[in-house]
Amino acid sequence: MAVVSEMMKESIEQGSLIRQMFDLGIKLKQQYGEENVLDFSLGNPDLPPPPVVQEAMADLAKNLNRPASLGYMQNAGFAWALEALAEELSKEQGVGLSRFDVMLSCGAAGAMNAFFHSVLERDDEVLAFTPYFGEYKFYVRNHGGILKTVPTREDFMPDFDALEKSITPKTRALIINSPNNPTGVIYSEGVLKKLVAILESASKKNGRPVYLVSDEPYRYLAYDNCQVPSVLPLYTYAVVISSFSKKYGIAGERIGYLAVSPEIEDKELLMGACIMSNRILGFVNPPVVGQYLMKAALGSSTENALSVYAKRREIFCDILDNAGIEYQKPMGAFYIFPKAPDGDDELFIKCLQEEKILGVSGKGFGLAGYIRLCYAVEERVIEKSREGFKRAADKARS
Numbered sequence: 001m002a003v004v005s006e007m008m009k010e011s012i013e014q015g016s017l018i019r020q021m022f023d024l025g026i027k028l029k030q031q032y033g034e035e036n037v038l039d040f041s042l043g044n045p046d047l048p049p050p051p052v053v054q055e056a057m058a059d060l061a062k063n064l065n066r067p068a069s070l071g072y073m074q075n076a077g078f079a080w081a082l083e084a085l086a087e088e089l090s091k092e093q094g095v096g097l098s099r100f101d102v103m104l105s106c107g108a109a110g111a112m113n114a115f116f117h118s119v120l121e122r123d124d125e126v127l128a129f130t131p132y133f134g135e136y137k138f139y140v141r142n143h144g145g146i147l148k149t150v151p152t153r154e155d156f157m158p159d160f161d162a163l164e165k166s167i168t169p170k171t172r173a174l175i176i177n178s179p180n181n182p183t184g185v186i187y188s189e190g191v192l193k194k195l196v197a198i199l200e201s202a203s204k205k206n207g208r209p210v211y212l213v214s215d216e217p218y219r220y221l222a223y224d225n226c227q228v229p230s231v232l233p234l235y236t237y238a239v240v241i242s243s244f245s246k247k248y249g250i251a252g253e254r255i256g257y258l259a260v261s262p263e264i265e266d267k268e269l270l271m272g273a274c275i276m277s278n279r280i281l282g283f284v285n286p287p288v289v290g291q292y293l294m295k296a297a298l299g300s301s302t303e304n305a306l307s308v309y310a311k312r313r314e315i316f317c318d319i320l321d322n323a324g325i326e327y328q329k330p331m332g333a334f335y336i337f338p339k340a341p342d343g344d345d346e347l348f349i350k351c352l353q354e355e356k357i358l359g360v361s362g363k364g365f366g367l368a369g370y371i372r373l374c375y376a377v378e379e380r381v382i383e384k385s386r387e388g389f390k391r392a393a394d395k396a397r398s
């Protein structure tokens, strides 16, 4: 007898390869000891939150005796938290945002679900360039949509012709993610402008907005002074979705947000729909504690994190060079997406597992032949993997 829906069965089967590897990591660590498993599978930031977060938590604890101190609030978040967020995002995105242009959510994942819940009709298509963060498929499908992938060029930059060919009357949005998980690429303003031109013309043709959903939780991690241009000044139908999961190391606290262009028509209706979705999807409102932590952390320097990850990136590149593995040096984020020797990512993942090294097959990101490695991991763990990578690559080639 069918205890779950067919769609859920399918989702479980397709599963998230990242989560599967995370679970395997836990199992292997129990078996061989924490120190002996070199786990580069999950993007769980390992740096502590800024010290102000610890102070904010202590202050909050002192005030918990106030009535309803951990109670519900407006479904978009506390007014003071939205105001602080809007002020910060106005600086970051280069447009004047008010608290009515932003909504707080349970992580970027929650914001994306609330947005798609608000704008998708059944069987609407949402486009994403491969490789992409595998969870997008589920976030779109949760709300009756279909994720359609669009190939990128060899350097993982958008293939504009392929994008134009993928657009149909059903196209509702394009998701971009820069700095990118898993490739680390960052789109220049020139690239964004070309994407916008294509979406503008598609919106006109379709007679409804084709949104540009910019998922940017890694905006703070751009190496070598690379700039991450903002989409809001470029396109009326741009929506920024992000979180403080990675930036302030509070992924488990689930604080994310969405921000729309202040110029979008029917803004109140769109924001009202997203806020309603926040509520009826069962998130109800963003977490209370997370909002206090966010408020305290806003504006904290991320320079230290940037230099820590930049160093790890260099070490990882050196290890891959030493093993003769091809890769494109990431411009941002904390992932690297090398080619599997001989092009067989599953075989390479197996060879790495024999060395107790965990990565994720490119198939989890819609692109076979590559693997994703996350360097949100201590430097000494990365160093320890050097010989293992070499042996695994030699074995995969033989």
Ligand code: PLP
Residues within 6 Å of the ligand: 043, 106, 107, 108, 109, 110, 133, 177, 181, 215, 217, 242, 243, 244, 245, 251, 255, 256
């Ligand atoms: N988008 C991308 C590209 C991610 O890598 C992640 C998390 O790994 C998310 C969204 C979800 O982030 P959050 O923890 O804020 O929901």
